[in-house]
Amino acid sequence: MANSTQTTSKIIKPAVILCRIVVGLTFLFSGFVKGVDPVGVAIKFKEYFVALGIDILTPSSPLGADFVSTFSISAAIGLSMFEFVLGAVILFGLYRKLAPTLAVLTMLFMTPLTLYLAIENPVHDCGCFGEALVLTNWETFYKNLVLTVAAIFLLLYNHKVRDMYLKSIRWIPSLFSIIYVLTISLIAYVYQPLLDFRPYKSGINIREVMAQEDVQPEYIFVYEKDGLRQEFAIDEAPINDESWTFVDRIERMPEGVEEKIELDFGVRDNDVDITDDILSDDNYTFLLLVPSVEGYDNSWDDKILSLYDYAFEHTYNFYALTPDAEELSNRLSEMGISFPCYTMDETVIETIARGNPAIAMLKGGILYWKIAPRELIDMSQYDSDIQGTPLGEIYEHDFLKRTIIILLIYILPLIFLYLCQEAVVLLVERVKAKRLKLKENSNNTNYKPKKIKTMRKNIVAGNWKMNNTLQEGVELAKGVEAALNERTPNCDVIIGTPFIHLATIAATVDTKKLGVSAENCADKVSGAYTGEVSAAMVASTGAEYVILGHSERRAYYGETAEILKEKVLLALANNLKVIFCIGEVLEEREAGKEFEVVKSQIEESLFNLTAEDWSKIILAYEPVWAIGTGKTATAEQAQEMHAFIRKTVAEKYGEEVAEETSILYGGSCKPSNAKELFANKDVDGGLIGGASLDVEQFMGIVDAF
Ligand code: 13P
Numbered sequence: 118m119a120n121s122t123q124t125t126s127k128i129i130k131p132a133v134i135l136c137r138i139v140v141g142l143t144f145l146f147s148g149f150v151k152g153v154d155p156v157g158v159a160i161k162f163k164e165y166f167v168a169l170g171i172d173i174l175t176p177s178s179p180l181g182a183d184f185v186s187t188f189s190i191s192a193a194i195g196l197s198m199f200e201f202v203l204g205a206v207i208l209f210g211l212y213r214k215l216a217p218t219l220a221v222l223t224m225l226f227m228t229p230l231t232l233y234l235a236i237e238n239p240v241h242d243c244g245c246f247g248e249a250l251v252l253t254n255w256e257t258f259y260k261n262l263v264l265t266v267a268a269i270f271l272l273l274y275n276h277k278v279r280d281m282y283l284k285s286i287r288w289i290p291s292l293f294s295i296i297y298v299l300t301i302s303l304i305a306y307v308y309q310p311l312l313d314f315r316p317y318k319s320g321i322n323i324r325e326v327m328a329q330e331d332v333q334p335e336y337i338f339v340y341e342k343d344g345l346r347q348e349f350a351i352d353e354a355p356i357n358d359e360s361w362t363f364v365d366r367i368e369r370m371p372e373g374v375e376e377k378i379e380l381d382f383g384v385r386d387n388d389v390d391i392t393d394d395i396l397s398d399d400n401y402t403f404l405l406l407v408p409s410v411e412g413y414d415n416s417w418d419d420k421i422l423s424l425y426d427y428a429f430e431h432t433y434n435f436y437a438l439t440p441d442a443e444e445l446s447n448r449l450s451e452m453g454i455s456f457p458c459y460t461m462d463e464t465v466i467e468t469i470a471r472g473n474p475a476i477a478m479l480k481g482g483i484l485y486w487k488i489a490p491r492e493l494i495d496m497s498q499y500d501s502d503i504q505g506t507p508l509g510e511i512y513e514h515d516f517l518k519r520t521i522i523i524l525l526i527y528i529l530p531l532i533f534l535y536l537c538q539e540a541v542v543l544l545v546e547r548v549k550a551k552r553l554k555l556k557e558n559s560n561n562t563n564y565k566p567k568k569i570k571t572m573r574k575n576i577v578a579g580n581w582k583m584n585n586t587l588q589e590g591v592e593l594a595k596g597v598e599a600a601l602n603e604r605t606p607n608c609d610v611i612i613g614t615p616f617i618h619l620a621t622i623a624a625t626v627d628t629k630k631l632g633v634s635a636e637n638c639a640d641k642v643s644g645a646y647t648g649e650v651s652a653a654m655v656a657s658t659g660a661e662y663v664i665l666g667h668s669e670r671r672a673y674y675g676e677t678a679e680i681l682k683e684k685v686l687l688a689l690a691n692n693l694k695v696i697f698c699i700g701e702v703l704e705e706r707e708a709g710k711e712f713e714v715v716k717s718q719i720e721e722s723l724f725n726l727t728a729e730d731w732s733k734i735i736l737a738y739e740p741v742w743a744i745g746t747g748k749t750a751t752a753e754q755a756q757e758m759h760a761f762i763r764k765t766v767a768e769k770y771g772e773e774v775a776e777e778t779s780i781l782y783g784g785s786c787k788p789s790n791a792k793e794l795f796a797n798k799d800v801d802g803g804l805i806g807g808a809s810l811d812v813e814q815f816m817g818i819v820d821a822f
Contacts, residue, residue, distance in 0.1 A: 133278045136267040140220055141208025143264060148201025150247035151193060152298040154310040156471040158193035159186065161244035168239035186412055194302045201298040206291055207271065209281040209531075217271035224265040231258040248314040277813065283538060290531055297527050308489045309471055312519055316380055317469040317484055319512040323382050324396040324482025334368040382469075384438060385460040395436070396482040401503050402434035404477045405456060406487075408466040410444045412473045415452060417490030424476070425456060427496035431503065438466060478508065486512035546605060573777045575608035575795070576735060576802040577819045578696060579809025580636060580664055580783070583615060590618040591625060596812040598626045607822035608802055612809065613664045613696070616650050623659035634662030634696060637670060640683035652684070652691040663688045664804075666698040666722060668741045678721035685722060685734075694733045696804065697723060698783070699762075703742035711740070715758065716765050728770050736762060736780045737804040743784025745806055752793045752800075755782045759799035788817025795821050 151158045163185065166174040174185055203223070206216045234243055235254040243257045252260065282290055304311055317323075338354040339346055340361040348367075355361040383392050395402060403424060407413050428435040435456065439445040442458040449456055470477050470487035477487035486508070494507065503509040585593060594612060601610060611632035614622055623633045635658075639649035655663055665684050670676045676684075681697075688695050699718040701711040715738065723734060738758050740750050750758070759780045767775035782794050783804035794800050802822075808814040 129274050129277050132270065133274050136271045137207055137210060137275075137278070140217075140264055140267045140271060141204045141206075143260075144200045144204025144220070145208060146204070146249075147245055148197045148199070148204055148298060149301075150249040150314065151197035152201060152302040153249075153305055153312050154247050154314065154471065155190055155193040155197060155302045155306050156467075157247055157310070157315075158196065158244065159189035160467055161240075162189040162192060164240050164244075183412065190306065194299070194306070197302055198295060198298050202291060202294045205294040206287075209287075209290055210275065210278060211280050211282060211287040211291065213275040213280065214272075217268055217275050220268035221265070221272050224261060224268050228258070228261040228265050231261050234258075249312075281535060283542075286534070286538060289534060293530060293534075294527075301523070305471070308492060309475075309487060311523060312516065313514055315468050317487070318516070319484055319486045319514050322483045323380055323479070327380050327382060327396070332371060334370050337367040337369050338363070339365040339367065381462065381465050383462065383465065384436070387442075387460075391459065395434075395479065398434060398479075399481045400432070400434055401428075401509075402436065402479040403428050404469075404479065405435070405437040406461075406466045406470050406472075406475045406477060407437060407439040407445055408463050408473050410439060410441060410448050413445070413448065414473055414490075417474070417493070418452065418454065420490055420493045420495060421474070421476070422454065423496045424493060427499060430500075433503065440466070483511065485510070573779050573801055575822050576611060576779050576781055577606075577608050577815075577822070578611035578613060578632075578634065578662075578664075578735075578737075578781065578802070578804050579815055580613040580667070580804055580806050581615065581618075581809060582636065582669070582806060584810055585615070585618070587617055587621060590614055591621055593810065593812065594618070594622045594626050594631070597815060598631050600812050600816045601630055601819075604816075604820070606819050608819060610819055611662055611696075613662070613804075616655075619655065619660050620658040628659060628661060632662055633658075633660040634664055635660050635693075636664050636667070638663050638665070638684055638688055638693070640680045640687065642687065652687040652693055655688075656691040656693055661694060662696055662735075663693045664696045664698065664737075666718070668698060668700055668702075668739060668744065672741075678718065681722040682725060685726070689726070689730050689733055694735060696735045696737050696781070698737045698739050698804070700739040700741050700744075700784070706740065706742065711758065712761050715762060719762070719765060724769055728774055731766075731770055731774055732777065734778065736766075736778060737783050738762060738780060739783035739804060741784075745785070747785050749785040749787075749790050749794070750782070752797055755794055755800055756797035759797065763799055786818060788814055788821065791818040791821035 174188060203216060203219055206212050207220060231243060231254065234240065235258045238254060241254070242251045243254055245257055246252065280287065301311060336351050338349045338351065340349060340355055341364050342361045346364060349355065382396070383390065384395055385391065405421060425435050437445055437449070437456040437458040438461040439458060440460065440463040442460045446458045449458070472489045474490060475487060476490055476493060478485040499506050581590065594614070597610070597612060609632060611634050612622070613634040613636050616635060619633065619635055626633065635650070635655040637650070638652040638655050639646060641649065641651065643651050643653070652663065665688065666676070666681045685695055685697065699715050701714040705711055705714045719736070726734070738755070742748060743750050759782070762780055763775045763778065766778050779801040780799060781802045781804045782800050783806065786794060786803040786805050787808050791803060795802065803818060805815060805818055808818060
């Protein structure tokens, strides 16, 4: 257990943070790029439906192409939202159980699916990062394996690291993430993607890029001589000169040729390729892009007609491009429109611009802009040359600037929220500390509050039992002290350590802030009792407390009520405060004897004390069946027994003494149940076993006050 404490802080916590970053950012990125271009994702979906033979959702579905489009686009927006928000909550550590559970379930679905895609290759690019980052199916599978492992790790250990936002406000970053990604998706759907990851960016010179498609890379040979490296062209390589050693061969595009972009821009007029005619035309050329005649949205026909009329009047070109020119021609003429229609591959049309239809403009092979028809201005108001209109300019798409702005719109409000949260927390802590100080000051005066309960101390005490080497123990104690320094606890905090640690820890920590306790002491004053540690020895270390009567000592080391009576007396004689444990075993509770048992444990070992001595006794009710078992006494059971114990003390020493006695509860006390237990009027804190070995858990219990 000691090792587990160290492992938690040294390995698990950084690993949790790393996994949150890896899984969170991957999901965020994946959701973001899908949200930026939901139409692209919907197209990919259709590709999947066809490849996987899901007839009902293929474009030829009996439900109609409209249904498939609506379904695909809704699914695309839904998926991007799911991934983005899941990524956000994982990255920020919110919903620490639910989020990794959803991530694991998603990965358990996606990983086998991508394995199938990798083996069968029905679609070449899985589309998980939209057009932003194209991975091969195998790369996607390996990526998913890593994510699955990281998500499972988070499922197991995510609770070890704090959330970035408080539980009470975590809905704000979650809702903000939903609104953000939904807005991006809707803008992309209604207009064009806010960020264009596709090759046809406005400003691209299609003619030049296509001319470069045939350019082959040059091979450069690297040789080494006397530790010096030199590059050679293929025909200059010193193949026959043995003083040179071959090192590497590099592929490099000739100067002036940038990275290869495949455009596949091709237009046919029946069987005649008119691509060159269009690309080399220096006249303005409007393109009406119709990826599917069936799904053509004719709501914008008036605007498009006005553009056509404008082009006609100014002798600019106007081409409608579609996979089936004849079909489009017929469809348009049914609506009383007649445009010159030409054939272009559906995928190319969809890659140039999103929307059915979309409109683009070329001049001299350069793509000036591309827009959704709703963005088209009414061209009938212009009788001037296009240069005098907004349509005559190349639409500058500064990718980097845009990316930064879009990301900042998301990140800045989240940072602001975080800073507000931290400021409020700090303020609240300050106010609390001030109140506590006022309370302490008032306690120092003659004023005695009417309710005696306020006089007794709330205490959270750890009992490390036989765990931790000296070094681990010192580190744990330091960790607890550091955590205490970060807060103002509403209770006294004590750690009970094995003898071996006592002196070092008592000398290391500030015992005024963090009390130190032994877990036992001898029932003899001193002398030939090999292996024993006396109360005086404990006191000499600087420890202030000793735990006595723990059920484990009663059960495994034969400590009887008589022995404990001796130990208590010796401890008190050496000015130690005693945390005295009492509690019934399961059979006794089942037999309804718990009150009887507890009462006699108190009577037999403690009721010989004077009232003055009694003020140094802290009681700890630890039902033996709840210790280390994960079974906690219910809040009602604890309150019932604590009230009984207080009554028993009151009968012997009077009500005032009883009201001043702190009675702690022990047995599977955790951060999750401490608040409920401590809320009871007679439960004044806890004696904590397992959870005291982990700083975060122990503090979770301290914070319950
Ligand atoms: P657990 O908190 O591990 O159940 O142990 C309780 C205990 O025995 C404290 O003394």
